[in-house]
Every structure is written in C-alpha cells, then in structure tokens.
Amino acid sequence: xxxxxxxxxxxxxxxxxxxxxxxxxxxxxxxxxxxxxxxxxxxxxxxxxxxxxxxxxxxxxxxxxxxxxxxxxxxxxxxxxxxxxxxxxxxxxxxxxxxxxxxxxxxxxxxxxx
Amino acid sequence: xxxxxxxxxxxxxxxxxxxxxxxxxxxxxxxxxxxxxxxxxxxxxxxxxxxxxxxxxxxxxxxxxxxxxxxxxxxxxxxxxxxxxxxxxxxxxxxxxxxxxxxxxxxxxxxxxxxxxx
Numbered sequence: 001x002x003x004x005x006x007x008x009x010x011x012x013x014x015x016x017x018x019x020x021x022x023x024x025x026x027x028x029x030x031x032x033x034x035x036x037x038x039x040x041x042x043x044x045x046x047x048x049x050x051x052x053x054x055x056x057x058x059x060x061x062x063x064x065x066x067x068x069x070x071x072x073x074x075x076x077x078x079x080x081x082x083x084x085x086x087x088x089x090x091x092x093x094x095x096x097x098x099x100x101x102x103x104x105x106x107x108x109x110x111x112x113x114x
Numbered sequence: 115x116x117x118x119x120x121x122x123x124x125x126x127x128x129x130x131x132x133x134x135x136x137x138x139x140x141x142x143x144x145x146x147x148x149x150x151x152x153x154x155x156x157x158x159x160x161x162x163x164x165x166x167x168x169x170x171x172x173x174x175x176x177x178x179x180x181x182x183x184x185x186x187x188x189x190x191x192x193x194x195x196x197x198x199x200x201x202x203x204x205x206x207x208x209x210x211x212x213x214x215x216x217x218x219x220x221x222x223x224x225x226x227x228x229x230x231x232x
Contacts, residue, residue: 034220038158041205041226041228042225042226043118043120043207043208043209043223043224043225043226044158044207044209044223045223046220046221046222046223049220087157101148101160101163102148102158102160102209102221103160104150104157104158104159105157106157107157
C-alpha cells in the first residue's frame with residue numbers, strides 16, 4: 001500500500017471548515033484513498049473514501065487532486081466532537097482475505113476549539 | 115450503519131491469567147475480522163486476521179500461542195490473551211469486514227478493550 005504523509009496536528013475553530021491534507025505521491029492507479037478518525041479511547045470510525053472523483057457524504061467531503069498525489073478531507077462545519085486523530089490511508093479496494101489490512105500511520109490530531 | 119460490538123470495554127487482570135475479548139458483528143455477517151493493538155500515543159498495529167472456519171493469520175512478530183483467535187461463526191471472533199503480562203497492557207480493537215456482496219468497501223470497528231495487567 002502507498003505511504004501517506006499527514007501533518008502531525010491542526011487546530012480549527014468551532015463552526016469553521018477543517019481542511020485536513022494528505023500526501024500520497026506514490027499512489028497506484030487502483031488504490032483508493034480512505035479516511036478514518038479515532039476519537040480518544042474509541043475504535044476508528046469510517047468517514048469517506050474515493051478513487052479519483054471528489055466525494056461527499058453526510059460527514060465530510062473528499063477532494064482528490066487530478067494527479068491523485070494528494071487529497072484533502074473537509075469537515076464543513078467543525079464541532080467540538082470532531083476533535084480526534086484523522087487517518088488517511090490508501091489501499092487497493094480488492095476482495096479476498098487481505099482486504100481490511102489497513103495500515104495506519106500517525107494521522108493528524110485535529111483539535112477543534114470554541 | 116453497521117455495528118460491531120466489542121466486549122469488555124476494559125479489563126484488569128493479574129499477571130499470568132488469561133483474558134478473552136469478544137467481537138461481534140451485530141447486523142451483518144463478517145467472514146473476516148481483524149484484531150489491532152494500540153499502545154498509548156501510538157497508532158493502531160494489525161495483529162492478526164481472523165477468518166471464519168479457518169485458522170487466523172498472524173502478522174510478523176505476533177505470537178500465535180499467546181494471542182489465541184477463534185472465529186467460529188460469521189458474527190463472532192474472540193481474542194484470548196494467554197498468560198498475560200504487564201507488557202500486554204494495551205488497547206485492543208477489532209474490526210469486521212462485511213461478507214462480499216454486502217458493500218464491503220469499508221471496515222467497521224469495535225469500541226476497543228483497554229487491558230491492564232497488574
């Protein structure tokens with residue numbers, strides 16, 4: 001799986017958009033970009049994933065650059081409950097028993113403050 | 115959304131005893147479940163892949179005789195930490211993959227088990 005690079009930490013004011021970048025310059029053509037987050041002392045939570053088109057769901061938007069070497073997760077209106085570690089992961093969205101072997105990096109600690 | 119239940123949430127045990135952690139997929143079938151471990155201020159590390167009806171596959175450096183995994187049904191996997199020692203104290207997290215054909219694009223994680231070995 002391609003390696004990702006994320007800033008160690010970011011701050012965001014409550015109510016503002018949080019834009020979390022991720023670099024994945026060695027991503028392969030068949031690798032997806034996944035975002036998960038982990039709130040303190042809980043299991044990770046799926047947020048969104050995409051291949052090359054921008055994606056949006058009820059939680060966030062994912063913007064992937066045209067060359068796919070980087071992406072940005074956008075939380076449009078951050079709340080205090082969005083304070084968490086955010087993980088950007090790239091991997092092949094294939095079947096088989098190897099699916100799900102997510103390799104978690106250090107992620108970005110997002111702190112949303114009042 | 116799909117729910118994965120992990121039990122217990124936390125456990126304290128004496129050194130040398132064994133501890134069993136359960137991971138259940140509540141509203142979907144999971145042919146494959148995964149067990150992760152997370153030490154304080156570190157990221158999640160995959161320990162093993164649990165396949166229903168077959169032996170688990172362990173990651174390099176994980177002792178299979180110490181971390182026993184059983185996946186006897188499509189909704190339950192268990193991790194038993196045998197002869198636990200203080201260095202086994204950690205946050206253990208399971209995740210489940212839906213059976214293919216039921217939207218397997220994402221994993222669902224349990225809430226984790228904090229193990230403290232005295």
